[in-house]
Amino acid sequence: MKMTVRRQLATIAPAVLALALAGVATQPAFAFKLGMAVGGEAASNWQKPQGDVAHAIATKMGWDYVELSNNLDPAVATKNADIFIQDKVDAVIQFNGRAEVNPVLAAKYAAAHIPVVTYDIAQKGFYFVGIDNLAAGIAGGEALGKIAKDKWNCDVDLVLSSEGAGAGIVNEWRTGGMRTGLQHICPDIPKDKYVSFEGSGQVSVAAPAARDVLAAHPDAKKILVVGLNDAGVLGAVQAAEQLGRADDIIAWGQDGAFITGDNVDPHLAGSVLYFLEGYAVYAIKDVIGPIAEGKAPPMKDDAGDPASRVKPCPVSAEQAKKIPGIEERVKQLLAAPAGTTEYDLFCPKS
Amino acid sequence: MTDVATTTPETTLSRGAAFRANLPAGWGTAAVVAGAWVLLIIVSGIHRADFLSHQTVLAISFTMAIVGVLAVAQALVGISGGILDLSQPTGLIMSAAIVAWLLERNVPTAVVVVAGILVGAVWGFANATIVVVAKLNPIIVTLATNFIGGAVMFLVYQNAQAPLNSSFSAFGRGYFLGLPNIWWPMVILILVVGYFLPRTRYGRHMIAVGGNRFAAQTRGISLKKTRFAVFSIAGAITGGAGVLFACSNGPFAPTAGATFQLPVIASVILAGCSLAGGRGSIWLILLSVGFLSTVPTSLVFFGLNSNWQQVFQGMILIVAVSIDGWRARRLLK
Numbered sequence: 001m002k003m004t005v006r007r008q009l010a011t012i013a014p015a016v017l018a019l020a021l022a023g024v025a026t027q028p029a030f031a032f033k034l035g036m037a038v039g040g041e042a043a044s045n046w047q048k049p050q051g052d053v054a055h056a057i058a059t060k061m062g063w064d065y066v067e068l069s070n071n072l073d074p075a076v077a078t079k080n081a082d083i084f085i086q087d088k089v090d091a092v093i094q095f096n097g098r099a100e101v102n103p104v105l106a107a108k109y110a111a112a113h114i115p116v117v118t119y120d121i122a123q124k125g126f127y128f129v130g131i132d133n134l135a136a137g138i139a140g141g142e143a144l145g146k147i148a149k150d151k152w153n154c155d156v157d158l159v160l161s162s163e164g165a166g167a168g169i170v171n172e173w174r175t176g177g178m179r180t181g182l183q184h185i186c187p188d189i190p191k192d193k194y195v196s197f198e199g200s201g202q203v204s205v206a207a208p209a210a211r212d213v214l215a216a217h218p219d220a221k222k223i224l225v226v227g228l229n230d231a232g233v234l235g236a237v238q239a240a241e242q243l244g245r246a247d248d249i250i251a252w253g254q255d256g257a258f259i260t261g262d263n264v265d266p267h268l269a270g271s272v273l274y275f276l277e278g279y280a281v282y283a284i285k286d287v288i289g290p291i292a293e294g295k296a297p298p299m300k301d302d303a304g305d306p307a308s309r310v311k312p313c314p315v316s317a318e319q320a321k322k323i324p325g326i327e328e329r330v331k332q333l334l335a336a337p338a339g340t341t342e343y344d345l346f347c348p349k350s
Numbered sequence: 351m352t353d354v355a356t357t358t359p360e361t362t363l364s365r366g367a368a369f370r371a372n373l374p375a376g377w378g379t380a381a382v383v384a385g386a387w388v389l390l391i392i393v394s395g396i397h398r399a400d401f402l403s404h405q406t407v408l409a410i411s412f413t414m415a416i417v418g419v420l421a422v423a424q425a426l427v428g429i430s431g432g433i434l435d436l437s438q439p440t441g442l443i444m445s446a447a448i449v450a451w452l453l454e455r456n457v458p459t460a461v462v463v464v465a466g467i468l469v470g471a472v473w474g475f476a477n478a479t480i481v482v483v484a485k486l487n488p489i490i491v492t493l494a495t496n497f498i499g500g501a502v503m504f505l506v507y508q509n510a511q512a513p514l515n516s517s518f519s520a521f522g523r524g525y526f527l528g529l530p531n532i533w534w535p536m537v538i539l540i541l542v543v544g545y546f547l548p549r550t551r552y553g554r555h556m557i558a559v560g561g562n563r564f565a566a567q568t569r570g571i572s573l574k575k576t577r578f579a580v581f582s583i584a585g586a587i588t589g590g591a592g593v594l595f596a597c598s599n600g601p602f603a604p605t606a607g608a609t610f611q612l613p614v615i616a617s618v619i620l621a622g623c624s625l626a627g628g629r630g631s632i633w634l635i636l637l638s639v640g641f642l643s644t645v646p647t648s649l650v651f652f653g654l655n656s657n658w659q660q661v662f663q664g665m666i667l668i669v670a671v672s673i674d675g676w677r678a679r680r681l682l683k
Contacts, residue, residue: 045508198657203599204606208413212650215409218400231601238600241523242530243408258601263514265600 032292033064035089035114037080039097040069041201045257047095049277049330050119054093056334057284063292070094072166074101081105085112091288093280094126095119099168102126115291117283117307119276121170127307128300129283131274133170136254136312137177140272141226143314144178144252145185147269148224151250154186157220160213160236162199162206162227171228174254178226199232206235207242214243225251230258230271237267256315261325264317273313275342277326278333282308285339313347322348379622380634387641394648401651404528411533412598413643416442416591418536420610421617421635422543423587427488428618429547430580431560431627432481437492438588438614439607440499441473445592446602447503449518450510453596459518466593467586473499474585478578488581503604511601522597532594537636539587544632556580561628612663617642619670626678642666 036058038051051067058065066087070077077096084092085108092114096102102123109116110125120130148154161179164171179194197213199206206227214220214236223240227233230253240249246267253259256273286308290297300307315323323346324332333342394401420438427435435441449466453459480491512519524531547553558566559576567573595602620638623630645666646659 048508196655198655202603202606204602204609207599208609208646211409211412212647215403215405215647216398216400216650218403218405234600242412242598243405244525257509263511265514 031064033089034058035084035092036067037094038069039095040071046276054280072097074098081108091115093117117287122303127287129308131310133173134177136272137174138181139314140252141178141181145182152222156189156222158217158223159194160225161196162232163196164201164228199235201229201232203231203235206232207238210236210239221248223249229255259320260323270316278342281341311343319348383637398651409647410643411529414639415532415536417613418639419591420614423584424614424618425623426584428623429560429630430556432488435492437496440496441470441588442592442607445469445589446596447510449596450512453512467589470589471582471586474581478581482574482577509601512596518597532598540636616667
C-alpha cells in the first residue's frame with residue numbers, strides 16, 4: 001500500500017511541478033506598482049477625480065495602484081514619499097501644491113531609484129507633465145482683455161488679483177500671467193489700478209477680503225478680476241454681488257473648476273480649462289507606460305520642454321455651456337479609446 | 351446690559367465705586383469696546399473720508415452676520431462652563447452642505463431652513479453626548495469631533511453650493527433697510543438670546559452651572575441636562591449660521607468654516623464672556639463683533655493687505671484673554 005502511494009506521488013509530483021512552473025512562466029514576475037500622491041486640497045473639485053482617473057487607467061493596464069493624499073502639506077508629502085519607497089512602488093505620480101518640499105522628495109526618490117512624474121509644478125529629476133502655467137495665465141488674461149476692450153475700450157477703474165500665495169510660483173505664473181496677458185491687450189491701464197488681495201484659492205477666504213478691497217474703492221465702476229483659480233476669482237465676484245456691484249465686474253478664472261455645470265455664476269466670463277482630472281492620460285501614455293515596458297523615456301523635467309504637454313483650453317462662459325460637468329467628463333474619458341485626452345473630447349475647436 | 355455674574359463682591363463702597371455699582375453690569379466692557387470701535391471709525395474716516403460710505407457699512411455688516419450668530423452659540427457654551435465649542439466650523443458647513451443638497455432637490459425653502467437648523471442641533475447633541483457619557487473635557491471633544499466631521503464631509507463631497515437662481519440665494523445677496531438681509535437675523539438673535547438668558551429658568555441654570563457647577567448641583571440643577579440643552583441650542587444656532595452661510599456664499603468646501611474660528615472666539619472674549627463660565631453678556635457681542643469686523647475693512651483703507659488682519663485679530667484675542675484673566679483674578683479678590 002505504501003509503495004502504491006509513493007508511486008502515485010512520484011507520478012503526480014512531476015505533473016504538479018510542471019504545472020506550477022508553467023504557471024509561473026505565464027505570470028509576470030511581479031505586477032507593476034504605481035504610487036499616486038494626490039494634492040489633497042479640499043477646495044478643488046478635480047483633485048479627487050485626478051486620482052480616480054489614474055486608478056482606473058492603472059487597473060486597465062493590470063497594475064497595482066496605491067494612492068495617498070498630500071493634504072496640501074509638505075510634511076505629509078514627505079511622509080508619503082517614505083511610504084511609497086518602503087512599499088517599493090515602481091513609479092510615482094504626484095500633484096504637490098507645496099513645491100518647497102519637492103527637492104527633498106527628489107533626493108529621496110533618486111536614492112530609491114523610483115521615477116516620478118510631477119504635475120504642473122516642475123522639479124529637477126521629476127518628469128514634468130502638465131500645463132504651461134504662465135502660458136495659461138497669459139491666455140486667460142488676453143481673453144479677459146479682449147472683453148474689456150470690446151465693452152469698455154480698456155478704460156478700466158480697477159483690476160483685482162485674487163492671489164494664492166501658498167501656491168508659490170504657480171500663483172505667480174497664473175495670476176501674474178493673467179495680468180501680463182491683460183496688458184498685452186490693454187497696455188494703458190495705469191499700474192495703480194492693479195490691486196491684489198489674498199484669496200488662497202478659496203471662495204470663503206477671497207470673498208471677505210475682496211469685499212474690503214471693493215469697499216476701499218467705492219467709485220470703481222469697471223472692474224476686472226484675475227486670479228489663481230476659479231474659486232479665488234469667484235470670491236471677488238461674490239463680494240461684488242453682496243455690495244450691489246455685480247454689474248460692474250467681469251472675471252476670468254483659471255483651472256475651469258466652476259465654469260461648467262448648471263450652477264455657473266453669470267459674472268464669471270470665462271476660464272482656462274486644464275482638465276486637471278484627466279492628467280493621468282498624458283502621464284501614463286508618455287511616461288509611466290513606457291517605464292512599465294522597460295523603455296524609460298529621457299528625463300524631461302522642465303516646464304518649457306515637458307515630458308508631456310497638457311494643452312490649456314480657454315473658454316468663454318458661453319462655450320463652457322457645451323462642456324459637461326466633471327463627473328460626466330471623467331465618465332466619457334474612461335470610456336474613450338486609450339490615449340484620448342479631455343482636450344480632444346471637450347475643448348471647443350473654434 | 352444683560353451681563354450676568356454669579357459673584358457679587360460685598361464691600362464698603364466709595365462714592366465713585368457706588369456710582370459704578372449703580373451702573374448696569376458689564377458697562378465697563380461695553381464702554382471700552384464701543385469706544386474702541388468709534389475711535390477706529392473716526393481715525394479711518396479721517397485717514398480716508400470715503401471710509402464713511404454705504405459700501406463700508408455693507409462690507410462690515412456682511413462680515414458681522416455669520417460671525418455674530420456663531421458668537422452667540424459660542425458664548426452660550428462658554429457662559430455655561432463648556433469653555434469653547436471648537437467644532438463650530440464643521441457644524442456650520444455640515445448644515446450649509448445639507449441646505450445646498452436639499453435645495454438642489456427642490457425641497458421647499460422653509461423645510462430646508464428647518465433642516466439646516468436641525469442638523470446643527472443634532473451635531474450639538476452628539477457633542478454633548480460624548481461630553482456627558484464619556485465625561486470628557488468639552489474643548490477636547492469638540493476639537494476631535496471637528497476633525498472627524500470635517501474628514502467625513504471630505505468623503506462625501508468636495509464642493510457644495512446653493513442654486514444661484516433660487517430665492518434662497520437671492521435672499522442672501524439682498525438688503526432690508528439698506529443693510530444685508532443676513533445681518534438682521536444676527537441682530538434679532540443677539541437681542542432675543544441676550545434678553546431671555548438671564549430672565550428664564552433654563553437661562554439661569556446655564557449661568558449657574560457655568561459659575562459653580564457644584565453649587566448648581568446642590569440647588570438641584572442637573573449638569574447633564576444643562577450640558578445637553580446648551581450644546582443642542584448652540585448647535586441649532588450654529589446650524590442657523592450654516593443656513594445664512596449657504597444663502598450668502600458661492601461654492602464652499604468642507605474646510606470653509608475654519609476662517610470663522612478666530613474672530614468668533616475673539617468676539618466672545620472681547621464681549622466679556624468668561625472662558626471660566628458663569629459670566630458674560632450676549633448683547634455686548636453686537637459691539638465686539640462690530641468692532642472686530644471693522645478692523646479688516648479699516649486695514650485695507652490704510653493700505654495694509656489681508657495678511658495683517660490675522661495679525662491684528664490675533665493681537666486683539668491676546669488682549670481680550672488677558673483682560674478676561676485680570677477680571678477673573680479681581681473677582682477672586
